[in-house]
Amino acid sequence: MSANLSSSPPSTPDPSVPQRPLVAIIGAGPAGLMAADRLVQAGLAPVLFDRMPAPARKFLMAGRGGLNLTHSEPLDLFLTRYGAAAAHLAPAIRAFPPDAVRAFAQELGEPTFTGSSGRVFPQSFKASPMLRAWLRRLGAGGATLRLRHHWAGWTSEGALAFQTPDGPVEMVADATILALGGASWPRLGANGGWAALLKAQGLEVAPFAPANMGVRLAWSEHLRTRFAGTPVKRIALSCAGVRVRGEAVITAEGLEGGAVYALSSRIRDLVTEAGTASIQMDLRPDLDAAHLAARLTAAPAKLSFAERLRKAGGLSPVQAGLLREGMGERPHTAEALAHLIKAVPLTVTGVCGLERAISSAGGLAWSQVGADYGVRGHDGLFACGEMLDWEAPTGGYLLQACLATGRAAAEGIIAYLRADPGEKDRKSFEFRS
Numbered sequence: 001m002s003a004n005l006s007s008s009p010p011s012t013p014d015p016s017v018p019q020r021p022l023v024a025i026i027g028a029g030p031a032g033l034m035a036a037d038r039l040v041q042a043g044l045a046p047v048l049f050d051r052m053p054a055p056a057r058k059f060l061m062a063g064r065g066g067l068n069l070t071h072s073e074p075l076d077l078f079l080t081r082y083g084a085a086a087a088h089l090a091p092a093i094r095a096f097p098p099d100a101v102r103a104f105a106q107e108l109g110e111p112t113f114t115g116s117s118g119r120v121f122p123q124s125f126k127a128s129p130m131l132r133a134w135l136r137r138l139g140a141g142g143a144t145l146r147l148r149h150h151w152a153g154w155t156s157e158g159a160l161a162f163q164t165p166d167g168p169v170e171m172v173a174d175a176t177i178l179a180l181g182g183a184s185w186p187r188l189g190a191n192g193g194w195a196a197l198l199k200a201q202g203l204e205v206a207p208f209a210p211a212n213m214g215v216r217l218a219w220s221e222h223l224r225t226r227f228a229g230t231p232v233k234r235i236a237l238s239c240a241g242v243r244v245r246g247e248a249v250i251t252a253e254g255l256e257g258g259a260v261y262a263l264s265s266r267i268r269d270l271v272t273e274a275g276t277a278s279i280q281m282d283l284r285p286d287l288d289a290a291h292l293a294a295r296l297t298a299a300p301a302k303l304s305f306a307e308r309l310r311k312a313g314g315l316s317p318v319q320a321g322l323l324r325e326g327m328g329e330r331p332h333t334a335e336a337l338a339h340l341i342k343a344v345p346l347t348v349t350g351v352c353g354l355e356r357a358i359s360s361a362g363g364l365a366w367s368q369v370g371a372d373y374g375v376r377g378h379d380g381l382f383a384c385g386e387m388l389d390w391e392a393p394t395g396g397y398l399l400q401a402c403l404a405t406g407r408a409a410a411e412g413i414i415a416y417l418r419a420d421p422g423e424k425d426r427k428s429f430e431f432r433s
């Protein structure tokens, strides 16, 4: 249950002997691990706790489809991806920007490359080699990891209270970082259960909502049975005047995939307001309507409608299926058909839930967190990562903000411990820069 992060480095402290000052980090996802990394660099020996039997389960899951660490676009544009939270996150991200994330990955033996979309990945594409190297480095620096420790709040004396398979455990920490994650994919560890604990302390927590999730559409039986699981490549999706190029995947319930995720928060808000949302799918974003109409007109008259779509329209079977879903009456002219191919109207009836959303919106309100990521009114308590109230599209923006805020919270703790040496026994401790 208690595990040294590295195999057995000689410098690893015995976890049963608390180091002073003792910094507890609760949540061993990328935000908590990055906070630990900075604290170790400063000469501290933090203790990381996680409720799961293994650390960073969501980070490992993120690596399954290609670990998108950050994005290569200019920083000013990058910061706009965080919408309303951009001003809050900007100082932390400027202090630990995408280039720093890339350099960090390289230090862990994972040089990065930039994909054609500008997204940045480790060369192995995976999370596991990076995580292994990261845990080794933390262990060698003196951090320890205690797994299957479910944080359950504070005791009446202010100690951290954990539930473990061996019964309750308490720990008095000089400073604590909460890095408890959001509420999506709860089976990977972050289930948002911490929100009730913080609300009980009088802290404001914005309600969780799925972000970067699939959307629901009432497909015909034919489309569902024939095409569920089929990708639809090189399309553009539009919603409320915003257009995104990318790809989607047909599911039994609706649509998921990159282009859908990019619009999903906008769609979610429309569905919340109005019950449904209208989206349009451009099945041939590479051709304008006039060009497409000319090709449809030039096709031999003897072609059936299906053949016309395939041969002149260049539509695959799944694209033709989607066109029929949104078609209503069959268009009478090539121009009308071309316009339909360029903007198939589809009605979203709902969004998928937190269970399979890539991330969550909501979390600890910014009004409750200072510029140093200290939690207001709770001396020595800091928070970072996805548990804070921000959301962003996929593209590396999620991990970038988690890593940067983890680092910023660690800086907050270092300043906090330096500022008030009287209260804490730090005789044997020297800060390194």
Ligand SMILES: Cc1cc2nc3c(=O)[nH]c(=O)nc-3n(C[C@H](O)[C@H](O)[C@H](O)COP(=O)(O)OP(=O)(O)OC[C@H]3O[C@@H](n4cnc5c(N)ncnc54)[C@H](O)[C@@H]3O)c2cc1C
Binding pocket: 026, 027, 028, 029, 030, 031, 032, 049, 050, 051, 052, 055, 056, 057, 058, 059, 061, 062, 063, 066, 067, 068, 069, 070, 149, 150, 151, 152, 179, 180, 181, 182, 184, 185, 188, 189, 190, 191, 192, 193, 194, 357, 358, 359, 384, 385, 386, 387, 395, 396, 397, 398, 399, 400, 402
């Ligand atoms: C399928 C998928 C793919 C993704 N792909 C990408 C990607 O390519 N790029 C990208 O930028 N982002 C991606 N993400 C999102 C990214 O993984 C998360 O935003 C990130 O992991 C959040 O980091 P975190 O450290 O804040 O929280 P988490 O990684 O969720 O870690 C929080 C930790 O806290 C622990 N915890 C929670 N409550 C308690 C408690 N009470 N007591 C003790 N421990 C507790 C949890 O067990 C967990 O280990 C993906 C997510 C998913 C689900």
